[in-house]
Amino acid sequence: MINSKIFLRASLAVTLAGIAAGCTTINVDQVRLKDTLEWEQGDAMVVLGRHQTPEIQTEASLVACIGGKLRAGTKNIKIIPEPEFVNAFYPWFEARTAPLRPKKLQKVLKVPPVAQKLKAMRIKYFVWVEGSTERTASAGSMSCSIGPGGGGCFGFGTWEDTSDYETTIWDVATFEEVGRVSTEAVGTSYMPAFVVPIPLLAQVEGDACKGMGRQLVRFFNKTDGDGLKIRK
Amino acid sequence: MIATNHKLSLGLVKKLAIRWLGLVSLVILAGCSTKVTVDADIPRPLVEKVPLNVHVKFTDEFRNHVYEENEKKRSLSSLDLAQAQMQMFSAVFSTLTNLVSADDPSKDLTVVPEVLDFQYTAPNETKLKQYEIFLKYRIKLLKSDDSSLADWVVKGYGKTPTALLTSAPQAFNSAANVALRDVGAQLATRFPGQRKIKAMIASKTEQKEQAPLAASVENQQENGYAQQTEGNQDD
Numbered sequence: 380m381i382n383s384k385i386f387l388r389a390s391l392a393v394t395l396a397g398i399a400a401g402c403t404t405i406n407v408d409q410v411r412l413k414d415t416l417e418w419e420q421g422d423a424m425v426v427l428g429r430h431q432t433p434e435i436q437t438e439a440s441l442v443a444c445i446g447g448k449l450r451a452g453t454k455n456i457k458i459i460p461e462p463e464f465v466n467a468f469y470p471w472f473e474a475r476t477a478p479l480r481p482k483k484l485q486k487v488l489k490v491p492p493v494a495q496k497l498k499a500m501r502i503k504y505f506v507w508v509e510g511s512t513e514r515t516a517s518a519g520s521m522s523c524s525i526g527p528g529g530g531g532c533f534g535f536g537t538w539e540d541t542s543d544y545e546t547t548i549w550d551v552a553t554f555e556e557v558g559r560v561s562t563e564a565v566g567t568s569y570m571p572a573f574v575v576p577i578p579l580l581a582q583v584e585g586d587a588c589k590g591m592g593r594q595l596v597r598f599f600n601k602t603d604g605d606g607l608k609i610r611k
Numbered sequence: 612m613i614a615t616n617h618k619l620s621l622g623l624v625k626k627l628a629i630r631w632l633g634l635v636s637l638v639i640l641a642g643c644s645t646k647v648t649v650d651a652d653i654p655r656p657l658v659e660k661v662p663l664n665v666h667v668k669f670t671d672e673f674r675n676h677v678y679e680e681n682e683k684k685r686s687l688s689s690l691d692l693a694q695a696q697m698q699m700f701s702a703v704f705s706t707l708t709n710l711v712s713a714d715d716p717s718k719d720l721t722v723v724p725e726v727l728d729f730q731y732t733a734p735n736e737t738k739l740k741q742y743e744i745f746l747k748y749r750i751k752l753l754k755s756d757d758s759s760l761a762d763w764v765v766k767g768y769g770k771t772p773t774a775l776l777t778s779a780p781q782a783f784n785s786a787a788n789v790a791l792r793d794v795g796a797q798l799a800t801r802f803p804g805q806r807k808i809k810a811m812i813a814s815k816t817e818q819k820e821q822a823p824l825a826a827s828v829e830n831q832q833e834n835g836y837a838q839q840t841e842g843n844q845d846d
Contacts, residue, residue, distance in 0.1 A: 433770070469654040470796030492657045 403566035403586040407594045413550065413557035416599060422503045423457040424449070424599075425464045429509035430474040437508050441544070441588055445508060448592025453599050459500065467500075468493060481554040488551075503551055506595065510544030512584040515565075521572050531574035539567045542587035546595065558598055562591040646688050647780045649787040651695035655706050656799035661808075662815055663719045665708040669697055670723065678729045686733035686779060692726075692746075692787060699791045700724055703798045719811065720760065721753040727764065731786075733779065742782040743770040744790045750798075752807070761807045767794035 426446040428437030442461050450458040465472050471487050478484040484505070488494045521534030542564040550557045566581030674697065678690040704710060704722060711718050728747035734740055746767040752760040769789025771782045802808060 433768075436770075436772075438772075466654045468657055469792070470656050470658075470799045473792060473796040475793055476796050476800055490657075491659060496657060 403564050403581045403583055405562060405564040405586055405590040407590045408561045409594055409598060410559045411557070411598065412559070413555070416504070416550075416557065416601070417552075418456060418503065420455040421457070422455075422501050423459055424504040424506060425459045425461070425502055426506040426508060427461055427464065427472065427477070429477070429507060431477065431479065435509060435511075437510060437544070438512065438584065441512075441584055442508050444585070444588035445506070445546070445592050445595065448588065449506070449595055449599070452592070452596030456599070457501075459502070467496065481549045481556055484549060484551070485554040497551065504557070504599075505549040505551065507547045507549070508544060508591075509547070510542070510562075512540055512542040512587065515539050515541040519570075521570065521576065523572075523576075532572035532576045533574075534572050536570040536572075537567060539565065540581065540583040541565050542583050544587055544591060546591060548598070560591055560594045560598060562587050562594075564590065645686065645779050645783070646691075647783045647787075648691040649695035649784055649791075651698040651791060652788050653695075653699045653702050653792055653795050655702050656795065658707055658799050659803075660706070661708055661803050661812055662819070663708045663808075663812060664711045664715065664717045665704055666711050666713050666715065666718050666721045667700055667704050668713065668721055668723045669700075670725070673697070673724060673726065676726050686735060687731060687783065690729070690731070690783060690787070692729070692791075695787065695791060696724070696726070699795045700798075703795050703802075707799055707802055718755050719815065720755070720808075721751075721757065723751040723753065725749045725751065731783070733783075741770045741772050742779070742786045743768070744783070744786040746787075746790045746794060748794060752805075760811075761805065763805065765794050765797050767791060767797070769793060 426442055426449065428439060428442040429435050430437065439461065446458050446460060449456075470476055471478075471490070471493055478487055488497060517536070517538035519534065519536035521532055521536050523532040524530055542562065544563075545559065545561040547556055548558040548560075549555070564583050564587040566583035566586065568581045569579045570576050571579075674693055676691075676693045676696065678687070678692065680687045680689065700722075701710075708720075713721070725748065726746070727749050728745070730745040732739075732743045734742065737743075746769075748765050748767075750763040750765060752763060754760045767790040769786045769792070771777075771785040771789065777785075803812065
């Protein structure tokens, strides 16, 4: 009888949590500053994360994820992975030395070996990603115990993660910003525990990557539809 | 049905207990202080060579630099940075300048790096999910006659976020590499712009430019003298 009650409660908790799990709200905004983006077969683009201060530390996993989405969504464009690019151009794109504005990039490209390598790699655009995913709220409690006869956890925990990212696209030919895509994603995760904790996680960073990646693919393929802002 | 579930849950509990024991032992092991030898992974900088012949002198103290932790409660017991920092300095200066031996007569400058400070933090100390390393070097720049030209202090900072299945030694190694890269980046980008180095490069370039001019003047003078002599002989 007690067992059945406990199971009932547990299944209710799991069902309730399951209904709400994975709920992530995403907002994606885009500004296009240049109407035409010129590409030739074999041209390349690099996606880089911002790390200029200890507070601004864009996750490498997100940068790699956005690179993957662009690789999958664009044709005939090579997407250079961040570690490969940063090592090839060491020391010009380190946390302390990376240019923060397109005009600073122009200054970096005045260094002949840098300009030569960039030309050789046919890099046309820089995609800079800045932001992070942080825990913004948490509630509930859970206690776990372990003994000679076994162990288990009881309780319920919930937390909210918020991703806030902004990508800036630079044109290497003109040293100008050509577009901006920003994403805000908020997701709540749940962890009911009855002997075994059942994590029902909202993939906030992953969802932010999907949203941003999709929009960047549209941006580069020029399929971003109506409502885009064009400044001339 | 309930009985079957009960049996199942008992089995699960046992499995969980074994897993937790494993996890607890991992946590205990992670809590122990560790010895780390940093394995450097610093790429060669993409910079233009400056026209200076430089000898990089690694003192015995620098060659054998190992950070030893005195506090037993801290995460590290020792961190051996010796090879890694020598590799970084060699990579930077061999790309940036012409490396020469100590007794080379064409030597313009001697670079003597010295470790001024080393600090670190681990997640169990800061409650932040990251390992951090801070490095501070004094770089003595000596003229060809070994008299002092300048002292240059360079600081480097590196951090690694904690990640699943990343051990403390791996994380410290990674943070130390980031800090060394930071120091290397500053050396590679700022060395040619250092006031006294800039003056030295300018003076050497000027000397180089003047050398062919002086040689041609000398040649002209010699030719003139020869012509004069020839003329005199003709007379």
